[in-house]
Amino acid sequence: xQLKPNKTIVTFIIICVLQLSLSVVRLxxxxxxxxxxxxxxxxxxVSLVFLGLLAVMLIDLLMEARRTIQGRIIxxxxxxxxxxxxxxxxxxxxxxxxxxxxALRADYRVEIVSTNLANIPSRxxxxx
Numbered sequence: 001x002q003l004k005p006n007k008t009i010v011t012f013i014i015i016c017v018l019q020l021s022l023s024v025v026r027l028x029x030x031x032x033x034x035x036x037x038x039x040x041x042x043x044x045x046v047s048l049v050f051l052g053l054l055a056v057m058l059i060d061l062l063m064e065a066r067r068t069i070q071g072r073i074i075x076x077x078x079x080x081x082x083x084x085x086x087x088x089x090x091x092x093x094x095x096x097x098x099x100x101x102x103a104l105r106a107d108y109r110v111e112i113v114s115t116n117l118a119n120i121p122s123r124x125x126x127x128x
Contacts, residue, residue: 005122009061016054023047065116
């Protein structure tokens with residue numbers, strides 16, 4: 001069952017680009033005589049954070065490296081499923097596709113393929 005991760009990644013890239021451009025414009029257009037230095041530094045830090053997030057999302061979109069996790073679904077809470085991995089750790093995944101979310105039940109054994117850096121699920125396969 002495909003989860004359309006590219007749509008999520010592209011949406012997040014657009015948000016990052018918009019926020020990054022707004023932060024950079026605000027950083028260069030504010031009057032440095034009237035505004036304290038820490039506010040300018042805050043805009044600079046926000047710009048760096050969004051630039052880093054943009055780089056991570058672009059790498060995830062362009063590279064086809066994926067992670068595979070196998071485990072058992074413990075429960076569903078709205079659009080979030082809790083998966084107990086084979087190594088005993090509990091992992092939470094947000095599922096944005098309603099058709100896939102309806103098909104998943106507790107105690108199903110699943111294999112989840114997700115993006116490498118952002119860990120956005122791209123495919124879920126029910127094993128049993």
